[in-house]
Amino acid sequence: MCGIVGYCGQKRAANILLEGLKRLEYRGYDSAGICVGTGTDLKCVKKKGKIRVLKGIVPQDMPGTFGIGHTRWATHGEVNDINAHPHLDDSGKIAIVHNGIIENYLSLKEMLISEGYEFKTETDSEVIAHLLVDRYDGDLEKAVRETVLLLKGTFGIVAVHADEPGKMVGARNGSPLVLGIGDGEMFLASDVTAMMAYTKQVVYIEDGEVVSVDCDGFRTSDLKDREIAKQVDHIGWELEEIEKDGFTHFMEKEIHEQPESISRAIRGRLNLDTATGHLGGLNLSIKELHAIERVKIIAIGTSYYASMLGAYLMETVARIPAMAEVASEVRYKNPIVEMNTLYFVVSQSGETADTLYAMRELQRKGATVLGVCNVVGSTIARESDGGVYIHSGPEIAVASTKAFTSQVTVFYLFTLLMARMRDMSLDRGLEIAKALQNVPDQIRHIFSMGNLIRDLAIKYSWVENFLFLGRGIQYPVALEGALKLKEISYIHAEGFSSAEIKHGPIALINEKTPSVFLVPDDALRDKVISNLKEVKARGGKVIALMV
Numbered sequence: 075m076c077g078i079v080g081y082c083g084q085k086r087a088a089n090i091l092l093e094g095l096k097r098l099e100y101r102g103y104d105s106a107g108i109c110v111g112t113g114t115d116l117k118c119v120k121k122k123g124k125i126r127v128l129k130g131i132v133p134q135d136m137p138g139t140f141g142i143g144h145t146r147w148a149t150h151g152e153v154n155d156i157n158a159h160p161h162l163d164d165s166g167k168i169a170i171v172h173n174g175i176i177e178n179y180l181s182l183k184e185m186l187i188s189e190g191y192e193f194k195t196e197t198d199s200e201v202i203a204h205l206l207v208d209r210y211d212g213d214l215e216k217a218v219r220e221t222v223l224l225l226k227g228t229f230g231i232v233a234v235h236a237d238e239p240g241k242m243v244g245a246r247n248g249s250p251l252v253l254g255i256g257d258g259e260m261f262l263a264s265d266v267t268a269m270m271a272y273t274k275q276v277v278y279i280e281d282g283e284v285v286s287v288d289c290d291g292f293r294t295s296d297l298k299d300r301e302i303a304k305q306v307d308h309i310g311w312e313l314e315e316i317e318k319d320g321f322t323h324f325m326e327k328e329i330h331e332q333p334e335s336i337s338r339a340i341r342g343r344l345n346l347d348t349a350t351g352h353l354g355g356l357n358l359s360i361k362e363l364h365a366i367e368r369v370k371i372i373a374i375g376t377s378y379y380a381s382m383l384g385a386y387l388m389e390t391v392a393r394i395p396a397m398a399e400v401a402s403e404v405r406y407k408n409p410i411v412e413m414n415t416l417y418f419v420v421s422q423s424g425e426t427a428d429t430l431y432a433m434r435e436l437q438r439k440g441a442t443v444l445g446v447c448n449v450v451g452s453t454i455a456r457e458s459d460g461g462v463y464i465h466s467g468p469e470i471a472v473a474s475t476k477a478f479t480s481q482v483t484v485f486y487l488f489t490l491l492m493a494r495m496r497d498m499s500l501d502r503g504l505e506i507a508k509a510l511q512n513v514p515d516q517i518r519h520i521f522s523m524g525n526l527i528r529d530l531a532i533k534y535s536w537v538e539n540f541l542f543l544g545r546g547i548q549y550p551v552a553l554e555g556a557l558k559l560k561e562i563s564y565i566h567a568e569g570f571s572s573a574e575i576k577h578g579p580i581a582l583i584n585e586k587t588p589s590v591f592l593v594p595d596d597a598l599r600d601k602v603i604s605n606l607k608e609v610k611a612r613g614g615k616v617i618a619l620m621v
């Protein structure tokens with residue numbers, strides 16, 4: 075959740091860092107700070123709370139043309155000014171910002187304390203500043219390389235040294251870091267949004283790489299100091315796409331973008347003559363697709379629920395055994411890689427650590443893993459063996475919305491492709507293809523009922539507990555609905571298969587716990603309606619979404 079931005083160039087660094095942090099605000103944070111090099115020393119300002127609070131205490135004429143900034147989401151140590159990043163070493167010469175978690179920080183801290191270093195914060199990140207000064211002999215890049223070799227865990231780091239003005243050194247392992255190449259100025263950030271106002275030329279830093287940057291250029295190397303040639307990529311998004319565009323917040327904007335984002339996910343991928351899906355990026359021949367005997371889909375959060383829905387489709391429509399699994403579980407369970415199994419990893423950001431590490435573990439064991447990602451050039455997109463971009467455009471709100479419907483759309487296309495290669499008739503294929511094309515208009519129709527939905531939300535705004543109930547294809551949708559309500563409204567909500575409520579959850583039903591029922595237009599309709607009646611019979615209020 076934390077954000078990093080670094081700058082070196084000719085402009086006033088403080089302004090650019092604050093602006094970059096503002097762009098990273100969407101990721102959530104509880105404190106923020108910047109550290110700017112003046113040419114002789116480093117000036118650091120950090121504060122609990124919002125960036126506007128930080129902005130208020132940063133001197134307007136703060137000198138310095140290079141520096142680093144950070145938005146912190148507390149993991150180690152409480153939310154306060156001291157624990158906020160950047161962290162300085164005792165001498166105040168070195169400053170660092172860090173995203174991720176240093177798993178061996180306690181043993182490193184003990185070692186550093188025994189050597190006489192004093193710790194000011196409760197964070198895991200502070201060890202990095204002390205290790206750097208311990209290793210520093212006039213070469214920051216070398217010190218970063220030596221420090222990184224001692225760290226276990228995940229990190230994206232950027233460091234500056236007062237005695238090396240105009241220089242920043244970054245390194246990564248598991249937390250994203252991207253270099254931006256401007257005109258006489260350079261950026262390092264955890265996310266391209268922090269630099270998009272200045273440049274669209276970027277270089278993605280990989281795990282195990284160190285990047286040393288000044289305003290004339292950059293050098294990337296591995297941990298053995300072997301130089302690595304990097305490709306410069308161009309960001310395909312426009313700045314306007316990461317602005318709110320008249321909406322109150324990004325989530326509202328992104329919900330309203332769905333007709334267009336779904337159209338983009340479908341564009342060029344639906345062949346109405348043959349009633350099939352066309353997904354060029356899979357990198358699999360028809361023969362290889364035929365050889366697939368089962369599919370496993372790995373993801374977390376909203377992407378996991380989209381994966382459950384995808385697995386349901388593949389199994390019921392294309393008749394391929396398929397299941398979805400939570401990446402954080404797959405990663406640590408020594409997963410079995412089965413022959414003739416196709417693996418998908420699904421991630422909007424393409425950077426989620428559990429999903430990425432699960433993918434690497436499966437690949438290490440010989441699996442073919444395809445990515446379903448939104449962010450072009452993200453780590454999962456780059457390292458997967460092929461895949462499909464969902465083309466949703468930037469999803470700034472941390473809680474996923476439009477990515478979910480586009481991920482599901484891509485799974486419909488894949489299912490159609492597989493089903494039409496097997497035994498689905500042309501007529502049935504056409505029915506599905508046309509239904510898919512109609513989805514954007516159907517969503518527009520739902521937006522036309524905005525007032526009705528708002529009235530319902532107001533009517534139930536006093537409620538503290540909600541149930542979301544669905545069956546079949548709508549079971550994962552119910553789970554996603556409950557997740558969204560929890561994460562956004564801080565209202566307790568649980569999702570269940572409506573068939574399962576009689577096995578326990580029914581005990582929760584009362585007039586203060588409404589149930590949102592998803593009622594399908596298929597063979598399960600009557601069964602869901604009968605579950606709904608059971609709830610009503612116990613005095614439970616019901617909001618039914620009828621298809």
Ligand code: BG6
Nearest residue numbers: 375376377421422423426473474
């Ligand atoms: C969580 C978000 O932190 O990450 C979810 O709150 C999101 O909304 C999940 O679905 C997974 O992210 P990604 O980028 O891997 O799809």
